[in-house]
Amino acid sequence: MFRRRKLILIFAFIVTYLVTLFLNNKINHQQAFAMNRTSDNVNWVQEMVKMDEDCKEDYQDFFKTNFTEKTLEIEQVVNQLKNLQQQTEKKTAAIWVWSYPDSLEVAMITAQNQPMGGIALEADALTIDNTVKEYINQLTNPFPPLGIRNSTAYLTPAQKLHRWIIKPLEAQLEAENIDTLIICVGPRLRSIPFAALHDGHNFLVEKYSIAIVPSFTLTNLDVSPKNQEEVQILAMGTSTFEFLSPLPGVTLEINNIVPAPWNGVKMTENLFTLDNLKAQREQQPYEIIHLATHAKFEPGEPTNSFIQLNDRPLTLNDIRELNWDNPPVSLLTLSACETAIGDAQAQLGFGGLAVQSGVRSALGSYWQVSDAGTLALMSEFYQHLKSYQTKTDLLLKSDALRDTQISMINHQVYVNNGQLRSTRGNLALPAVLTEFGDDDLSHPFYWAPFTIIGSPW
Known part of the structure; x- marks a missing residue:
């Protein structure tokens, strides 16, 4: 009887040990995954290329058309931004935004060729979906309790989205005096009116001109030749x-x-x-x-x-x-x-x-x-x-x-x-x-x- 009880105790100890080991490993794995998902150890050039290629494929699949075989070349984008600055005097940032199941990721390149980005771990897919839905609903509902001209309920989601998408890039945008944002947007984010994102003081459009592209590979950013005849x-x-x-x-x-x-x-x-x-x-x-x-x-x-x-x-x-x-x-x-x-x-x-x-x-x-x-x-x-x-x-x-x-x-x-x-x-x-x-x-x-x-x- 004593021997049987001893065996049960030993078995229970082994099971407890294995469960604890499994849970610790799982926690450590999750912690390691979270630690790996930081902006310090991401190759942002690779991320930009991947996001742009994924966006290109989304549009080609939807239209059932192979628009181009080209893949994104960051150096070419940088050279375009330099040329554009010379021709238009506009200082432009190319930005990619992508929603992953566990986070939101933004990446940016400018004419100074300093790739950078940020990861918002709090903005998982469900949180993004709910925030975007709230943002759109508050902007488009024509008859909120106070009336469309007075309602500011959109500000809460507008500021969340600004914090996740723009805030990680803000210091660099200001350091380079950027005035134009060209944004490539991935799934879950394609219905966002970026102009009305809000930093707590101003709308995004009060600081930047904004254009949305399906992907940079699919967009001709060259400036049109100056017209010899009147534009009609x-x-x-x-x-x-x-x-x-x-x-x-x-x-x-x-x-x-x-x-x-x-x-x-x-x-x-x-x-x-x-x-x-x-x-x-x-x-x-x-x-x-x-x-x-x-x-x-x-x-x-x-x-x-x-x-x-x-x-x-x-x-x-x-x-x-x-x-x-x-x-x-x-x-x-x-x-x-x-x-x-x-x-x-x-x-x-x-x-x-x-x-x-x-x-x-x-x-x-x-x-x-x-x-x-x-x-x-x-x-x-x-x-x-x-x-x-x-x-x-x-x-x-x-x-x-x-x-x-x-x-x-x-x-x-x-x-x-x-x-x-x-x-x-x-x-x-x-x-x-x-x-x-x-x-x-x-x-x-x-x-x-x-x-x-x-x-x-």
Whole structure:
């Protein structure tokens, strides 16, 4: 009996020892893994190449197109940033952001060729998903308890995201006087309006011009040659639809762009057809194409996402056949654009708009804002874009968008007594655009969704 009890005790001791050893090893392994996931012992050049390649593959798989066989070469990016600084006087940072199951990772390179990055272990995948969802919900909900013009509930998630994504890079950004961010964004993060990230004092767009790229390998960052002839715009749109809600501000929006501040051609309503779109582009290599119509990025195949013309929808697959890369369209604007927020495939469609269409840059929005808000932003944007083009002979698109968003933040663009008041002066609005009263348009609901996709210039 004694011997049997002794054997049981010995067996229990052995089991306890093995369990303890296993748990200690597991804890040590987790600690070692956490220790390895620090910014001090990461090869950031390798991380940038990996993240960019993964992003490229995401878009190529979605569009079922092999856009390029090239892989990222950091030295080439550095040389591009140096050349861009000489040509545009802009000091630019290339940034990659990626969400892993256990953490969020950011990496950056600038013209000074000092790769760096940071890892936020607190920002695991579930935390990121919840934070992004809260951020978007607080920005897009038009009727919070205090009303859209007063609600600041978005600030909590906006500051979290800023702390995880921008804060690790901030000291270097300030040391190099960086003024432009080109950001390549991975899964879980592609619906983030970066402009409205907040450091506790200011929005991110108040410090930097911002452009989003699907991947640096898929983006042509070279500055367009200075134009020998006047840059012109092709502005087209329609206000009425068979199955979609009307856009009553379209005609006024287009008339407020052409012929001033931009010369070009405008076609609306029944003239906004695929044949006319093709014919106009063949007759004149317009560098700017402005489409004031519904554009929807939907879940599923690229054929589900479309730009609505008067006679038919133009799908993301159709758009590549327009050959807007030869000669290249410098800017495609979709003024009434919206994305199925939270859906990964819809986000790939929106993020891949520039590369799929062949244009150098696209201006679109994550969600559709009011007709008056869209008219206000577009009116201000094209005024700033023309001002830059007149001064520099360059289309500084992300700078023009930044100036527009800052004007809205600072209450310089608003609707009052039936008029749009902006830095351009006053514009009388039809009653249908002011039926809900005045809008100060300073809340990020109105300006944050608009994003430059592709080259900032």
